[in-house]
Amino acid sequence: xxxxxxxxxxxxAAMKSGPREKLLYCVCVQPNTxxxxxxxxxxxxxxxxxxxxxxxxxxxxxxxPKDELHHSGWNVCxxxxxxxxxxxxxxxDKLILPxxxxxxxxxVIEPSEMKKLNxxxxxxxxxxxxGEIMISTMGDKDDNGKCxxxxxxxxxxxxxxxxxxxxxxxKFNYDFWYQPYHDIMVSSEWGAxxxxxxxxxxxxxxxETYGQHLNFFSxxxxxxxxxxxxxxxxxAPLEVRFLHNPKESQGYVGCAIGxxxxxxxxxxxxxxAAEKVIHIPPKRVSGPDGEFMMDGMITDILxxxxxxxxxxxxxxxxxxxxGGKIANDPSIKVIEDPELSEPPKxxxxxxxxxxxxxxxxxxxxxxxxxxxxxxxxxxxDKQFYPDMVASGTKMAKIDIDPVRGGMTLDEDFCVDFDILxxxxxxxxxxxxxxxxxxxxxxx
Numbered sequence: 001x002x003x004x005x006x007x008x009x010x011x012x013a014a015m016k017s018g019p020r021e022k023l024l025y026c027v028c029v030q031p032n033t034x035x036x037x038x039x040x041x042x043x044x045x046x047x048x049x050x051x052x053x054x055x056x057x058x059x060x061x062x063x064x065p066k067d068e069l070h071h072s073g074w075n076v077c078x079x080x081x082x083x084x085x086x087x088x089x090x091x092x093d094k095l096i097l098p099x100x101x102x103x104x105x106x107x108v109i110e111p112s113e114m115k116k117l118n119x120x121x122x123x124x125x126x127x128x129x130x131g132e133i134m135i136s137t138m139g140d141k142d143d144n145g146k147c148x149x150x151x152x153x154x155x156x157x158x159x160x161x162x163x164x165x166x167x168x169x170x171k172f173n174y175d176f177w178y179q180p181y182h183d184i185m186v187s188s189e190w191g192a193x194x195x196x197x198x199x200x201x202x203x204x205x206x207x208e209t210y211g212q213h214l215n216f217f218s219x220x221x222x223x224x225x226x227x228x229x230x231x232x233x234x235x236a237p238l239e240v241r242f243l244h245n246p247k248e249s250q251g252y253v254g255c256a257i258g259x260x261x262x263x264x265x266x267x268x269x270x271x272x273a274a275e276k277v278i279h280i281p282p283k284r285v286s287g288p289d290g291e292f293m294m295d296g297m298i299t300d301i302l303x304x305x306x307x308x309x310x311x312x313x314x315x316x317x318x319x320x321x322x323g324g325k326i327a328n329d330p331s332i333k334v335i336e337d338p339e340l341s342e343p344p345k346x347x348x349x350x351x352x353x354x355x356x357x358x359x360x361x362x363x364x365x366x367x368x369x370x371x372x373x374x375x376x377x378x379x380x381d382k383q384f385y386p387d388m389v390a391s392g393t394k395m396a397k398i399d400i401d402p403v404r405g406g407m408t409l410d411e412d413f414c415v416d417f418d419i420l421x422x423x424x425x426x427x428x429x430x431x432x433x434x435x436x437x438x439x440x441x442x443x
Contacts (some may be wrong), residue, residue, distance in 0.1 A: 001235070002437045011244035011245075012272065014305060014365050015304075015306055018365035019365075020366070021045075021365070021369075022024040022045070022050070023043055023045065024371065024395075025041060025042070025044075025072065025095060026395065027040075027042075027069040027070070027071075028041070028069070029039070031378045033065050033066050033227035037064070037298050038061050038062045039067045039068070040060055041060045042059050042417065043056065043060075044056055044415050045399075045410075046371075053200075054415055062106060064102060066102055067102045068102070068377070069097055069099055069100075070098065070224070071123055071125060072095050073125025073133075074092050074094070074095065074127060074128065075094040075095075075133060076091065076092040077092075084235050088175055094107055096152075096320050098122030098123060100122070100197075104113070105135065105152070109159060113159045114141075117161065118136040118141050119141070119162065119178060120138070120139040120300070122137050122138075122150070122172060123136045123175065124176055129255050130165055130426065132151050132152060132154055132160065133151070133153075133154050134152075134163055135150050136149050136175065136376040137150055138173045138174060138191075138431075139194070142194070143192065144192055144194065144195040145173075145191060145211070146169075146171075146172075146173070147164075147187065147189075148163075148164060148173065150162055150163070153225040165223055165411050166223045168223070169224060170215045170227060171211065172189035172191055172213070173189060173190075173211075174188045174190040174236075174237075175187065175188045175239050175240045176240065177241060177251065178219050179242050179249070181246045181247055183219045184216055184218070184249075184264065185218075185219050186215065186217075186240055186242070186253075187215045187240070188211070188240045189213050189214075189237060190236050190238060191209050191211055191212075192210075192365055193234060194309070194407065196207045196377075197379060199379045200208075200380050205235055205257060207232075212230050212237065213227045213229055213230065213237070213251060214227070214228045214230065214237060214264055214274060214424070225333065227326060230274060230442075231260045233260070234256045234258050235252070235256070235257035236255060237253045237255045237256075238256050238439065239299070239300050239301045240252070241253070243303060243307045249265060249266035251263070252310060253274075254299070254301040256299055258295055259279060259281075259314070260279050260280075261278035261301065262274045262276055262277065263275055278312075279300065280295070280314055280317065281339060283336065283337045283338075283339075284334075284335045286333045286335055287331050287333075289379075295318075296314045296316055296317050297314060298313070298314060299313055299360075299376055300312065300360050302362075304363060304367045305363075306367065308320070309367070309400075312361075313359055313360070315358070315359050315376055315384075316384075317357075343364055348407070349414040350411070350414040352394060354364075355385060355388035355391050356375055356385040356387075358371075358372045360372065360373050362377075363400075365422065367400060367402045368401075370397070370399075370400055371398075372396045372397070372406070373393070373394075373396075374388060375388065375393050388415055392416065394414055394416055395415035396410070396414060397409075401425055
């Protein structure tokens with residue numbers, strides 16, 4: 001019998017036999033960089049039997065200013081079940097932390113290494129069967145839009161180069177997911193880093209500064225083979241997810257601008273197509289500047305390991321109605337809402353208000369616990385939810401019933417990141433469980 005790695009034979013095997021999570025790792029961002037404080041990685045105890053349940057039990061600081069940690073990933077993925085020649089006896093013992101602000105990658109790539117490859121603003125991490133780590137990058141050395149992917153040796157952690165071959169490359173980049181069974185990789189687009197790093201401004205929503213495409217690459221040839229233009233109404237397609245069944249040739253992407261979710265799929269002729277499947281209708285509201293239409297803003301999506309349920313966060317309206325502009329901003333009044341008969345109430349958990357809005361989400365292996373953090377990106381947080389920046393963020397838990405259906409807020413679970421020493425306030429989620437890497441679940 002072949003030796004087994006740290007992962008599982010399939011996503012369903014992980015869902016059925018994987019252990020309950022006991023620790024969550026959450027990257028935290030310091031919005032007030034002038035006082036010398038730095039970002040950190042917080043370890044959260046989520047074992048109900050532990051005396052430190054629902055507490056931050058360890059913090060590891062980066063030691064460098066203005067990093068802007070965002071996503072995270074493991075050095076070895078959960079699909080690494082049977083060790084290959086390239087990675088004998090793999091051990092999942094290192095988290096990879098790209099920094100949008102400084103262009104560092106902890107463990108440990110300095111900004112100069114990125115600049116040598118004319119890359120910047122690293123984002124999504126995936127580990128590859130080749131024994132490499134691949135990270136999407138969104139800009140060139142001057143923070144103009146540029147789609148690329150850097151490769152890191154998973155043994156030496158040295159930069160090896162970039163992944164794309166050929167001169168035909170997309171203008172923008174963000175998230176990606178590969179599916180070797182169909183020889184395909186799909187990537188999404190945010191925009192030019194030098195633009196979105198200044199905050200969200202409607203005047204910037206042009207094809208020159210924000211992306212609106214899904215890009216499909218041949219996985220074996222590393223070449224762009226097709227781009228699908230989703231249109232101006234679906235700009236900034238962000239998180240992209242294939243179904244977990246490796247033989248399925250379909251997936252979903254959430255578009256931040258416009259509040260759409262698209263399904264993409266392989267057609268019989270071998271071309272990829274995309275169709276709208278979910279739209280969050282805008283709400284007519286009034287504020288200090290008069291009446292306006294408030295669109296939804298889908299910033300994270302995930303799919304349960306059995307491919308039955310799709311979850312998403314609405315950073316603007318606050319769906320699953322933990323916070324959001326219509327609940328947390330007293331200056332905003334809802335005039336017309338095609339979804340709700342009355343605005344959602346502000347959420348209080350253990351006596352503490354959930355400021356901001358749901359953003360990054362993480363589902364447990366068995367699909368019964370959905371962890372939620374607020375905050376998307378420091379410049380946008382300060383713009384949309386200054387009260388959250390001032391008071392600090394929280395982590396909430398929603399209990400899921402995958403049999404009968406239903407989602408219930410756990411009113412006894414609240415991790416308060418404002419209690420950290422030196423007050424690192426913003427949490428960006430991807431609270432990856434120790435037992436299972438985001439390579440398979442991508443959550």
